[in-house]
Amino acid sequence: MRIVLAGGSGFLGSHLTDAIIARGDNVVVVDNYITGSPVNLEHLRDHDAFELIEADICGEFSVDGDVDAVMNLASPASPKDYYEFPIETLDVGSIGTRNLLELARAKDATFFMASTSEVYGDPFVHPQTEDYWGNVNPIGKRSMYDEAKRFSEALTFAYHRKYDVPIRVVRIFNTYGPRMQPDDGRVVSNFITQALRGEALTIYGDGSQTRSFCYVEDEVRGFLALLDSDETGPINIGNPGEFTMLELADLVTELTGNAAGIVHEPLPSDDPKQRKPDITQAREKLGWEPTIDLRIGLERTIPHFAKVLGF
Ligand code: NAD
Ligand code: UDP
Numbered sequence: 001m002r003i004v005l006a007g008g009s010g011f012l013g014s015h016l017t018d019a020i021i022a023r024g025d026n027v028v029v030v031d032n033y034i035t036g037s038p039v040n041l042e043h044l045r046d047h048d049a050f051e052l053i054e055a056d057i058c059g060e061f062s063v064d065g066d067v068d069a070v071m072n073l074a075s076p077a078s079p080k081d082y083y084e085f086p087i088e089t090l091d092v093g094s095i096g097t098r099n100l101l102e103l104a105r106a107k108d109a110t111f112f113m114a115s116t117s118e119v120y121g122d123p124f125v126h127p128q129t130e131d132y133w134g135n136v137n138p139i140g141k142r143s144m145y146d147e148a149k150r151f152s153e154a155l156t157f158a159y160h161r162k163y164d165v166p167i168r169v170v171r172i173f174n175t176y177g178p179r180m181q182p183d184d185g186r187v188v189s190n191f192i193t194q195a196l197r198g199e200a201l202t203i204y205g206d207g208s209q210t211r212s213f214c215y216v217e218d219e220v221r222g223f224l225a226l227l228d229s230d231e232t233g234p235i236n237i238g239n240p241g242e243f244t245m246l247e248l249a250d251l252v253t254e255l256t257g258n259a260a261g262i263v264h265e266p267l268p269s270d271d272p273k274q275r276k277p278d279i280t281q282a283r284e285k286l287g288w289e290p291t292i293d294l295r296i297g298l299e300r301t302i303p304h305f306a307k308v309l310g311f
Contacts, residue, residue: 001020001025001026001068001069002025002026002027002028002065002066002067002068003020003025003026003027003028003067003068003069003070003071004027004028004030004063004067004069004070004071004100004103004109005017005020005027005028005029005030005071005073006029006030006031006057006070006071006072006073006074006096006100007030007031007036007072007073007074007075007114008027008029008030008031008036008041008073009029009031009033009036009037009038009040009041010031010035010036010040010073010074010077011036011040011077011175011177011179011180011181011184011216012073012077012114012172012175012216012219012220013029013031013036013040013073013074014036014040014041014179015177015179015216015217015219015220016071016073016220016223016224017029017041017044017050018044019220019221019224020224021044021047021049021050023224024049025049026049026050026051027049027050027051028051028052028053028063028067029041029050029051029052029053030053030055030057030061030063030074031052031053031054031055031074032054032055032056032057033054034056034076034085034088035076035077035078035081035085035181035184037181040179056096057072057074057092057096057099057100058088058091058092058095058096058099061099063103063107066107067103067104067107067109068109068110069104069109069110069111069112069227070100070101070103070104070107070109070110070111070112071112071114071223071227072096072097072100072111072112072113072114072152073114074092074096075089075092075093075096075114075145075148075149076088076089076092076145077116077145078184078185078186078189079142079145079185079186079268080183080184080185080186081184081185082142082144082145083141086144087144089144089145089148090144090147090148092148093145093147093148093149093151093152094148094151094152094155097113097151097152097155097156098155101155101156101159101165104159104165105159105163105165109166110165110166110167110168110227111156111159111165111166111167111168112167112168112169112170112223112226112227113152113153113156113167113168113169113170114170114172114223115149115152115153115169115170115171115172115234116145116146116149116171116172117171117172117173117174117236117238117275117277118136118142118145118146118149118272119134119136119146119149119150119153119171120132120134120135120136120171120272120275121134121135121136121137121146121270121272122135122136122137122270122271122272122273123135123272123274123275126274126276127240127242127276127277127278128236128275128276128277128278129236129278129280130171130233130234130235130236130278130281134150136150137270140269140270141268141269141270142270153169153234156169157169157232160232166232167232167233168226168227168229168231168232168233169232169233169234169235170222170223170226170233170234170235170236170237171233171234171235171236171237171238171277172219172237172238173211173212173214173236173237173238173239173275173276173277174186174188174211174212174213174214174238174275175213175214175215175216175219175238176188176189176213176214176215176216176297176298176301177215177216177217177297177300177301177304178216178300178301178304179216179304180301180304180305182305182308182309187211187245187248188213188248188298188301189305190202191248191249191252192252192256192298192301192302192305193305193309194258194260195252195253195256195258195260196256196258196302196305196306196309196311197309198258198259198260199258199260200260200261200262200263201249201252201253201258201260201261201262201263202262202263202264202265203245203246203249203262203263203264203265204245204264204265204266204267204268204271205245205264205266205267205271206264206267207244207245207246207249207262207264208244208245208246208273209244209245209267209271209272209273209274210242210243210244210245210273210274210275210276211242211243211245211248211275212238212239212240212241212242212243212275212276212277213239213241213243213248213294213297214237214238214239214290215239215290215292215296215297215300215301217292218239218290218291218292219237219238219290221288222237222282222286222288222290223237225282225286225287225288226286226288229285229286231285231286235281235282235285235286236277236278236279236281236282237277237279237282237288238276238277238279238290239277239290239292239293239294240276240277240278240279240290241293241294242274242275242276243294246262248294249262251294251295251298252298255295255298255299255302256302
């Protein structure tokens with residue numbers, strides 16, 4: 001296959017690029033580096049199966065030759081990033097996604113959309129099943145991200161219904177691992193960075209809110225299982241192990257031996273109180289489930305942060 005991958009220089013995109021090449025396929029990454037980094041793909045620069053186009057998918061860009069799949073991972077993804085780039089986030093979810101759908105349509109290619117558990121908002125249904133429509137504040141602090149992704153899903157299904165574009169929609173739950181940016185503001189990055197520096201871990205609110213953390217290798221394997229299937233989705237891909245932020249802080253503290261403890265800071269508005277994927281569909285339709293639990297995943301991730309931070 002020859003796969004166009006928008007957002008391939010980011011955290012998830014760079015691991016996906018590696019996985020695509022490892023299985024013998026070719027990849028054309030399109031990225032404007034708004035939140036990603038060329039360093040993530042530096043090791044592939046001279047690889048025959050790798051091409052790179054530096055471009056904003058909201059603007060003009062072209063891809064020559066045959067394409068079998070167009071995968072859209074382009075978007076600021078951490079709350080800190082989409083607070084900083086609200087308009088760019090809405091643009092990439094709407095204009096950028098439409099440009100990629102047009103590319104898929106022109107090339108007779110399958111379109112893969114990286115959506116998110118954020119489409120469920122602050123959910124009333126727990127764990128979240130794909131048939132839940134969500135509880136999203138349309139004008140809240142996270143709305144530029146949540147609504148952009150909801151619009152992307154709607155646009156993807158509209159192209160499927162109107163133009164028969166084959167589609168795959170994945171709803172990604174919190175994923176972590178090597179190549180996360182230490183300053184991306186996400187909880188795993190913050191806690192590990194703080195612990196390695198001997199600082200107190202910042203718990204927003206009382207720390208009773210939950211998240212379910214999937215190791216990046218498992219997540220990317222799920223993307224490819226969906227791409228290779230005949231399922232349109234949306235399908236949840238995430239690790240159903242559910243942790244409070246206090247539990248996560250305890251685990252990071254234990255694994256790093258940090259003695260500085262925790263401090264509480266204000267909870268941002270609209271912060272979902274609980275999140276856990278129901279992965280019945282992924283298990284039954286894709287034969288996929290995660291294999292790496294949080295402790296093992298963190299043990300693999302902490303050395304990456306230590307290296308980047310110079311410890
Ligand atoms: P990331 O910020 O590391 O990667 C996103 C990449 O997209 C970056 O390389 C960025 O430069 C690129 N990009 C953004 N706008 C662009 C544009 N207009 N044109 C070209 N490139 C553009 O984030 P990530 O964590 O790797 O997330 C990848 C995708 O997965 C995102 O779409 C995100 O919404 C989704 N997702 C991630 C998670 C997670 O836990 N990491 C959870 C849910 C959904
Ligand atoms: N969080 C925290 N301390 C931090 C960063 C985040 O307690 O230093 C909390 C945040 O309020 C949220 C959870 O951790 O409840 C996950 O936050 P993250 O930004 O990683 O992802 P998202 O909110 O998008 O799931």
